[in-house]
Amino acid sequence: MKNFSDLLATDLHLDLVLIAEPVGRPDVEIWVNQQLIHQGQLSESITVLKQLPLLSEFLISVNLKNKVYSSQSETAVVLTKLSVDGFDIIPNFTHLAQYTNDHDFKKPTSYIGFNGEWRLEVTKPFYQWQHEITSQGWLFQPCRIMEIL
Amino acid sequence: MKIASNGQMKYCRWSSLTGKVTEDSEVIGDTHPLAFFQTVMSSERQAMLDGQPLDGCNDCYVMEKYGKVSGRQKQLLKTGITVKNFAKSCASSTFASEFEKSLLTGHTDLVPLDWQIDLGNHCNSACVMCAPASSSRLASEFHRIGFIDKLPVLNWTEDSSRVDLLIDILSKTSDLAYLHFIGGETLITPGFKKILRALMKHHFRHNITVGLTTNLTVWDPEINHMLCEFKQVNLGMSIDSMTRINDYVRYPSDIQSVTELMHQWIDLSRTQNWIPTIRTTPTALTASELLDIYKFASSAQVGIESCNFLDEPQVLRMSVLPSSIREHISSKLKHWIQQQELDQETVINNRDPSHVQQSILQDAVSYINYLDQCPDETHLLPAMIQYLKKLDQSRGNCVLDYLPEYEELFRSAGY
Numbered sequence: 001m002k003n004f005s006d007l008l009a010t011d012l013h014l015d016l017v018l019i020a021e022p023v024g025r026p027d028v029e030i031w032v033n034q035q036l037i038h039q040g041q042l043s044e045s046i047t048v049l050k051q052l053p054l055l056s057e058f059l060i061s062v063n064l065k066n067k068v069y070s071s072q073s074e075t076a077v078v079l080t081k082l083s084v085d086g087f088d089i090i091p092n093f094t095h096l097a098q099y100t101n102d103h104d105f106k107k108p109t110s111y112i113g114f115n116g117e118w119r120l121e122v123t124k125p126f127y128q129w130q131h132e133i134t135s136q137g138w139l140f141q142p143c144r145i146m147e148i149l
Numbered sequence: 150m151k152i153a154s155n156g157q158m159k160y161c162r163w164s165s166l167t168g169k170v171t172e173d174s175e176v177i178g179d180t181h182p183l184a185f186f187q188t189v190m191s192s193e194r195q196a197m198l199d200g201q202p203l204d205g206c207n208d209c210y211v212m213e214k215y216g217k218v219s220g221r222q223k224q225l226l227k228t229g230i231t232v233k234n235f236a237k238s239c240a241s242s243t244f245a246s247e248f249e250k251s252l253l254t255g256h257t258d259l260v261p262l263d264w265q266i267d268l269g270n271h272c273n274s275a276c277v278m279c280a281p282a283s284s285s286r287l288a289s290e291f292h293r294i295g296f297i298d299k300l301p302v303l304n305w306t307e308d309s310s311r312v313d314l315l316i317d318i319l320s321k322t323s324d325l326a327y328l329h330f331i332g333g334e335t336l337i338t339p340g341f342k343k344i345l346r347a348l349m350k351h352h353f354r355h356n357i358t359v360g361l362t363t364n365l366t367v368w369d370p371e372i373n374h375m376l377c378e379f380k381q382v383n384l385g386m387s388i389d390s391m392t393r394i395n396d397y398v399r400y401p402s403d404i405q406s407v408t409e410l411m412h413q414w415i416d417l418s419r420t421q422n423w424i425p426t427i428r429t430t431p432t433a434l435t436a437s438e439l440l441d442i443y444k445f446a447s448s449a450q451v452g453i454e455s456c457n458f459l460d461e462p463q464v465l466r467m468s469v470l471p472s473s474i475r476e477h478i479s480s481k482l483k484h485w486i487q488q489q490e491l492d493q494e495t496v497i498n499n500r501d502p503s504h505v506q507q508s509i510l511q512d513a514v515s516y517i518n519y520l521d522q523c524p525d526e527t528h529l530l531p532a533m534i535q536y537l538k539k540l541d542q543s544r545g546n547c548v549l550d551y552l553p554e555y556e557e558l559f560r561s562a563g564y
Contacts (some may be wrong), residue, residue, distance in 0.1 A: 092376065142246075
């Protein structure tokens with residue numbers, strides 16, 4: 001890429017890596033945006049490699065289902081890696097995920113041991129989101145209207 | 150965008166003197182600042198979009214070469230662009246669609262959100278590494294001892310109509326973010342109070358951050374009171390040594406009162422939630438002082454922002470020092486760095502309080518790199534001595550009183 005015109009002509013995407021490891025044989029659904037990546041019992045580690053559009057918002061959702069607490073107390077799915085373009089979201093930004101579960105467990109975690117959904121939403125272009133969550137300071141917006149304040 | 154001491158408008162606060170626009174450009178008031186920003190700057194904007202390096206960016210490229218965070222990197226970051234992930238972050242920038250609109254002609258219909266305002270060269274200091282364009286006191290001295298033929302006229306803020314024009318534009322910029330002021334000595338430059346008083350009449354002051362650099366010789370309660378009215382203050386404090394060497398290079402300061410004022414500023418900053426930063430201009434005379442400055446910044450948890458590697462005056466560049474001295478200074482810095490925890494990730498936004506320590510260490514590493522790798526310019530040593538001798542003669546001063554460890558070196562070069 002030599003100039004901005006080249007940049008516009010280049011198809012750029014994000015490289016997502018998600019690794020989920022089972023503890024026991026959890027019943028798990030893994031979604032990336034609207035696409036179901038895995039559904040059913042997870043018997044071994046799964047690595048999700050996915051390309052996402054550069055500027056799109058995206059949602060990663062991991063659901064633990066049908067866990068019977070009395071007989072499967074240790075059953076869980078553990079997200080050991082979640083990165084975008086080599087930027088590790090787990091563990092440094094795990095607190096940005098929402099974990100809704102049947103035990104009302106609220107602490108930031110990537111260990112999903114309760115029935116429920118762990119979801120991470122990136123609600124703006126990834127690099128703008130990354131700028132914000134890593135405290136990079138100002139992110140100016142174009143300003144063209146001269147307004148009398 | 151920048152307004153230089155003489156009122157000339159420049160495309161970047163960091164652009165070096167070799168840059169096309171910086172050599173001779175239009176003066177605020179003669180040309181409307183918006184016309185300059187939107188149209189005159191088109192050629193630079195177009196060159197950047199075309200992937201051409203600008204001459205004015207040279208200082209920043211040199212800084213990056215030695216691992217120093219450059220102004221270019223800091224400015225890019227404000228639009229979400231990182232050098233590390235340039236293509237993707239550029240395409241993701243909040244300004245990407247604006248870049249596209251500027252592709253054909255370089256024109257934009259945006260307004261500047263971030264200004265550097267050089268108020269003039271009104272200054273009570275005559276720092277040895279400064280220039281007449283930045284110090285009226287040094288200019289007078291240089292004129293008296295024959296270094297320059299005539300005194301520069303560099304105080305555009307004395308012309309009220311030009312100041313009014315600037316205020317008018319600022320007051321009409323809805324998302325105005327940052328105004329950074331430098332002098333001369335900012336706090337004694339009449340234009341600074343004039344602009345602050347004008348801004349005080351506008352409610353938008355609560356939404357903007359003001360930055361300023363001071364030489365730590367002035368304390369003005371009226372200015373401090375006005376500064377408290379802004380959203381945030383980035384306070385740059387100029388100091389190059391914690392010892393009397395500072396008195397020599399930042400002539401005619403007094404290190405005791407300088408450090409007292411620095412603590413006063415730091416205390417005020419803590420109270421007001423401002424961001425204090427130490428601004429150093431390391432030279433051949435103060436290279437050996439860097440470690441103490443870093444240690445102080447680290448212990449006080451005050452950020453450090455050294456200028457670009459000194460370009461002018463050439464004779465005071467660190468590269469004028471013999472390699473044995475540079476290696477000695479570098480090894481002391483390395484020893485200190487080894488005792489710290491240095492992250493691999495580069496901190497560009499050194500204003501974030503949580504990044505203070507890393508940005509101090511990063512800056513130290515960049516000077517280690519520079520001291521180890523800069524081109525040898527020891528041939529300039531005799532010229533440095535001639536320069537210092539002239540200044541010492543003018544000031545009744547003697548550099549060796551402050552730097553006795555350099556006596557042998559300086560004597561051998563003609564002191």
